[in-house]
Amino acid sequence: MGLFSFLKKKSDAPPAPAEARPRPAAASPSTRMPLDTEAERERQREIARATAAKIDEIELEMASDIFDDDAWSSPRRAPAAVAALAAGAGGAGVPGATGTGAAGAAPVTLLDGGLDTDGLSGLDSALGAAAAPSSAPAVEEAAILYANGQSDAAEQSLRASLSSNSNDRMPWWMLFDLYQAGAREEAFDSIAIDYASHFETSPPAYRAPAGTVPGAGGGAGSPAFSGVTPTASLSGCLDAGAGARLARLQAPAAGALGSASSAASAPPVRIEFSAVTGATPEGCAVLLDTLQALRRAGRELVLAGADHLVGVLRPMLAIGEGTASQAPWLLLLELLLLMNREKDFEETAMDYCVTFEVSPPSFEAPARTALSISTDDSAGSSAGIEGDRFLLPAVIEGGSPSLLAAIDAYAQDRPLLVLDCSHLARIDYGAAALLVTRLRALAENGDDSPRRIELRDLNHLVAALLRLLGAGEPIRLYTHRY
Numbered sequence: 001m002g003l004f005s006f007l008k009k010k011s012d013a014p015p016a017p018a019e020a021r022p023r024p025a026a027a028s029p030s031t032r033m034p035l036d037t038e039a040e041r042e043r044q045r046e047i048a049r050a051t052a053a054k055i056d057e058i059e060l061e062m063a064s065d066i067f068d069d070d071a072w073s074s075p076r077r078a079p080a081a082v083a084a085l086a087a088g089a090g091g092a093g094v095p096g097a098t099g100t101g102a103a104g105a106a107p108v109t110l111l112d113g114g115l116d117t118d119g120l121s122g123l124d125s126a127l128g129a130a131a132a133p134s135s136a137p138a139v140e141e142a143a144i145l146y147a148n149g150q151s152d153a154a155e156q157s158l159r160a161s162l163s164s165n166s167n168d169r170m171p172w173w174m175l176f177d178l179y180q181a182g183a184r185e186e187a188f189d190s191i192a193i194d195y196a197s198h199f200e201t202s203p204p205a206y207r208a209p210a211g212t213v214p215g216a217g218g219g220a221g222s223p224a225f226s227g228v229t230p231t232a233s234l235s236g237c238l239d240a241g242a243g244a245r246l247a248r249l250q251a252p253a254a255g256a257l258g259s260a261s262s263a264a265s266a267p268p269v270r271i272e273f274s275a276v277t278g279a280t281p282e283g284c285a286v287l288l289d290t291l292q293a294l295r296r297a298g299r300e301l302v303l304a305g306a307d308h309l310v311g312v313l314r315p316m317l318a319i320g321e322g323t324a325s326q327a328p329w330l331l332l333l334e335l336l337l338l339m340n341r342e343k344d345f346e347e348t349a350m351d352y353c354v355t356f357e358v359s360p361p362s363f364e365a366p367a368r369t370a371l372s373i374s375t376d377d378s379a380g381s382s383a384g385i386e387g388d389r390f391l392l393p394a395v396i397e398g399g400s401p402s403l404l405a406a407i408d409a410y411a412q413d414r415p416l417l418v419l420d421c422s423h424l425a426r427i428d429y430g431a432a433a434l435l436v437t438r439l440r441a442l443a444e445n446g447d448d449s450p451r452r453i454e455l456r457d458l459n460h461l462v463a464a465l466l467r468l469l470g471a472g473e474p475i476r477l478y479t480h481r482y
Contacts, residue, residue: 045193136165142174143464147429151178154461169199170460173482176204177459181425183209204482209394209425226393226403228410229267229302229420235275238283238312246271246290250297269294270389270420274305276312281325284313288331291338300368302422306339319351326356333361338369389420389456396427396435404438411442415451422457422480427465436471443474450474 138161145154155178158171165171172195179188185206192203232245249269294301313335316328329352336345342363349360390410396403411417417439427435443451455466456478463479471477 042190045190048193048197136161136168136171138165139170139174139464140468142171143461143468144429146178146461147427147432147465149426149428151182154178166198169482170464173460173479174464176482177461180207181209181459181461226391227267227406228388229270229391231270231272231388233272233275234287236277238276238279238287238309240280240282240286242283243286246286249290250293266299268300268302268391270302270304272304273309276305276309279312279316279328281327284325284327284331288327288334291331291334295338295366295368298368301338301366302420303335303338303369306335310335310339317351319355322356324355326352329355330361337361337363338366340366340369387414387416387418389418391420391422392424394423394425396424396431398428398431399434400431404434407438408442411451415449417442417451417453419453419455420457421455421459421462424462425459427462429465432462432465433469436466436469436475439471439475452476454478 138157142154142157145151145157155175158175158178161168161171172191175191176188176195179185179191188206189203192206195201196203230249232249234242234245249271291301310332313328313332317332318324329348333345333348333352336348342365345363349363352358353360390407393403407417407419439453443453445451451474453474454476455471458466458477458479460479463477466475466477
């Protein structure tokens, strides 16, 4: 007899024989639904969505419980949204982080070269391989069909190839781009669940077609606009010195195909944040003034790397430090507003109200803001680009002589040409052939050496067509990433 056997509950009744034990009733055949029906697939998607939402909720609660242990003993507490990033004083919870959490202290540097990235090399390699051109015949067929305006036929070709090319992500990506270009959010969400299940990854998020700004009419924000877009690439520590780069963005730029006499018809403004590693209160104030002035003027903003800058700002904030500068708080609120993240905005606004005992700014849905999707190159190479970009229109058809002439004018005295394709949804076959020919000629006519030409933020349908037409060195193609 074991030492604790006397604690066991005794029962005089002998165990029931196996055949006498009750068994669960078998499901009625009439209640079963075939797994291959659309209704059952939709039910499985709803279950997946609900499960993912519940997991996110549980993880958020666990993170709050783990990192808010000192909330009752210390008046200085980091916002809940940054607890996981700023656990411990001085960013102890972030590998390679330095600086303090106070907004009025020295600049906060998130990455100082001490972060061990050896374990990430395999992931980077996998992403690079996934972004390589696809060998599936359906990819080239769909690219040609879509270029010729046959979207339905292109969709059928891509859908038919999903089962035969199980490990190729390119047909999936092209379908995502096709649905986004057609503003078909329901179809996008439906296939996104299948994509996440098939590749065991997070489903991509739907983004409204770039350039379709409500009430833009025929101005610069409309899909028909093309021309030079003022661009500011911020890098290193965001300080007061950024004012010189940002000031030029508020003046209407020349070179657009349409009129630039008013703010409504002025070209979009692009700001790159991906290379920012730290910030000072003075730099936050300069950027905040620029963003608010552009938004009040009705200018369209293209924010590249906005999520990255949000991650830089959050460790600078601490609830309860009312003597710190308000600039980092207000810049974070402005970014969340421009990114249309209302829930995060309201939570941060409440923390701001508690800290400074003032009324927080109110949320206003942005009308003319686009977020640039990350490209398949490294963040550093994209963020290091200096100078203005040339924005291509949403649709390019026919000979487009005015567009090609504007590109020639943009190329004057420039060793690097960067064509922004974030608005470009479709280019027909003939126009694509003419564009590739013109870009090759511009590349060869450089003054001292071949001119570098980059097409950035391409969708995968257009990129597949350009590859089919032989676009390559010295023309570099950078697609966005899902």
